[in-house]
Amino acid sequence: METRDLGSTGHESTVATFGAIALNWLEQEGANQMVELVLDRGVNHVDVAPTYGDAERKLGPKLRQHREEIYLGCKTQERDYDGARRKLERSLDRLGVDHIDLYQVHGLEYEAELEEITGDDGALAAFRDAKEEGLIGDIGLTSHGNPQLILDAMDRIDDLATVMFPLNPVVAAKGDDDHDYEAVLERAEEEGIGTLGIKAFAKGSWPSTEELPEADRPYANWYEPVDTPDEIRERFDFAASQGLSTVVTPGDPKLVAMVLDAATRYDGMAESEQRSLVEEARHDDSPVPEQLHH
Amino acid sequence: MDVPRTVTTALEDRPIEGAVCLEAGAGVGNATAGLLASGAARVYAVTDDRTHAETALERVRSPTDDDDTDDPRRARGRLAVLEADLRAIPLPDDAVEVITAHGLFNVVPPADLDAIARELTRVAAPGCHLLVDDYEPPPDDAAVRDLFALENAAAQLADGEPMLTFYPADALGRLFTGYGWTVDRHRTLLDPVPWTESHLEAHAEVVRSRVDALPAESELRAALLGRADTLVEAIGSESAGEMYGLALRRPE
Numbered sequence: 001m002e003t004r005d006l007g008s009t010g011h012e013s014t015v016a017t018f019g020a021i022a023l024n025w026l027e028q029e030g031a032n033q034m035v036e037l038v039l040d041r042g043v044n045h046v047d048v049a050p051t052y053g054d055a056e057r058k059l060g061p062k063l064r065q066h067r068e069e070i071y072l073g074c075k076t077q078e079r080d081y082d083g084a085r086r087k088l089e090r091s092l093d094r095l096g097v098d099h100i101d102l103y104q105v106h107g108l109e110y111e112a113e114l115e116e117i118t119g120d121d122g123a124l125a126a127f128r129d130a131k132e133e134g135l136i137g138d139i140g141l142t143s144h145g146n147p148q149l150i151l152d153a154m155d156r157i158d159d160l161a162t163v164m165f166p167l168n169p170v171v172a173a174k175g176d177d178d179h180d181y182e183a184v185l186e187r188a189e190e191e192g193i194g195t196l197g198i199k200a201f202a203k204g205s206w207p208s209t210e211e212l213p214e215a216d217r218p219y220a221n222w223y224e225p226v227d228t229p230d231e232i233r234e235r236f237d238f239a240a241s242q243g244l245s246t247v248v249t250p251g252d253p254k255l256v257a258m259v260l261d262a263a264t265r266y267d268g269m270a271e272s273e274q275r276s277l278v279e280e281a282r283h284d285d286s287p288v289p290e291q292l293h294h
Numbered sequence: 295m296d297v298p299r300t301v302t303t304a305l306e307d308r309p310i311e312g313a314v315c316l317e318a319g320a321g322v323g324n325a326t327a328g329l330l331a332s333g334a335a336r337v338y339a340v341t342d343d344r345t346h347a348e349t350a351l352e353r354v355r356s357p358t359d360d361d362d363t364d365d366p367r368r369a370r371g372r373l374a375v376l377e378a379d380l381r382a383i384p385l386p387d388d389a390v391e392v393i394t395a396h397g398l399f400n401v402v403p404p405a406d407l408d409a410i411a412r413e414l415t416r417v418a419a420p421g422c423h424l425l426v427d428d429y430e431p432p433p434d435d436a437a438v439r440d441l442f443a444l445e446n447a448a449a450q451l452a453d454g455e456p457m458l459t460f461y462p463a464d465a466l467g468r469l470f471t472g473y474g475w476t477v478d479r480h481r482t483l484l485d486p487v488p489w490t491e492s493h494l495e496a497h498a499e500v501v502r503s504r505v506d507a508l509p510a511e512s513e514l515r516a517a518l519l520g521r522a523d524t525l526v527e528a529i530g531s532e533s534a535g536e537m538y539g540l541a542l543r544r545p546e
Contacts, residue, residue: 173299
């Protein structure tokens with residue numbers, strides 16, 4: 001599988017990153033098999049979070065067995081120093097490792113959060129102390145929200161190594177500032193910041209729970225995904241062609257194998273074909289930012 | 295203003311900043327929006343359709359619109375929508391520096407091609423850029439061909455001329471070369487072309503509007519309407535064919 005520089009971190013990530021939230025929906029044995037499948041396809045970057053149910057614990061056994069092969073990303077939604085430190089220690093404990101390669105501010109949505117994180121008692125201070133102690137490697141940030149806020153964060157956090165944000169044809173087709181992740185990509189490229197793309201496979205928001213109860217959704221995703229091999233491949237190729245360092249796999253385990261297949265076969269996408277996908281999605285409703293909470 | 299990528303891609307290598315431009319066949323104003331966003335000094339959006347004229351105007355009008363604003367996307371004062379026939383454009387000779395015909399020629403019948411090419415050449419200043427963005431004929435196995443054929447049949451019955459003609463890029467290139475233009479570049483804008491449900495429904499709507507001219511009890515009318523519904527449902531959506539972008543230049 002193709003690898004790309006993850007910004008200036010010195011790590012070369014595979015063009016697909018495994019979103020380990022998928023493990024939450026599997027029993028331990030199935031989780032082990034999924035991690036083996038992911039590694040067998042050559043993936044070297046795995047992303048997890050304490051908010052993904054049991055995913056950290058279920059990742060643990062195979063992670064420890066293959067620790068040297070995996071660049072491990074984790075994150076916290078805590079915004080203050082003590083909370084972030086506590087959650088980091090808990091993640092290390094649940095994962096059963098002594099080092100996380102990329103520790104990220106999870107789900108930045110509001111300007112006030114950025115104020116808090118960057119303050120004296122903010123989460124970033126805890127990140128930096130942990131980095132000095134060797135508990136974490138690089139510092140990153142994830143957001144499903146306003147691209148301008150991500151740009152602000154890039155301005156204010158000097159040691160930001162990566163950003164994670166949504167990118168798909170539906171989002172790319174929106175010409176307004178609320179969806180201008182292209183600007184984030186450009187800035188990241190200029191500043192040597194690695195980029196992780198999420199929601200690459202989003203088709204749209206789920207119908208309301210009145211129309212379709214959560215229990216009846218066919219996929220354990222925050223959004224309604226595309227789900228045929230051809231669509232998955234198109235969406236992967238599109239996301240990977242935009243210049244992202246890596247594309248994160250979707251949350252439902254049923255879709256992961258198809259995405260890995262697409263990633264293994266990825267060899268670029270013609271610009272005219274990229275425009276075709278954007279044009280096709282131009283009048284679709286964006287799944288961003290309606291479903292922010294990931 | 296939401297500008298399709300086909301438009302931004304077509305405009306990106308042309309000198310739009312500060313230019314006097316003409317959008318030939320304004321439709322809903324996609325190219326007009328692109329030209330204004332790219333910093334055109336003035337855009338004449340020409341259309342013979344009152345609804346399109348109103349839509350084009352509406353698109354560049356924002357709730358906070360102010361003609362004095364510096365925001366190039368909100369400069370309504372730089373736009374003139376002209377409700378006119380492209381065979382008789384109400385502009386003087388040598389008046390414009392950039393002309394766009396974005397998705398225009400597929401709705402121009404062959405009989406009108408020469409008159410439009412002559413008129414566009416008349417209003418073009420020496421050195422003018424012409425952008426012709428249109429569709430290659432859809433491939434033989436494309437299901438949308440049947441819907442387009444039906445649309446043409448209905449238009450032929452109602453108006454005496456086809457609704458759609460897909461001219462290959464080479465054909466339009468040769469047409470304008472005959473009027474003294476030279477082809478600068480030829481690029482693919484969409485491959486494949488997404489014919490979405492809403493596109494297909496719009497084409498079916500053309501069939502419905504044209505058969506209104508037929509007698510209410512006509513069997514042909516019922517057959518055409520039924521066929522339109524069947525095709526829209528059967529095709530659903532399809533990605534097929536190519537949209538090209540041709541850039542031409544009038545000698546200095």
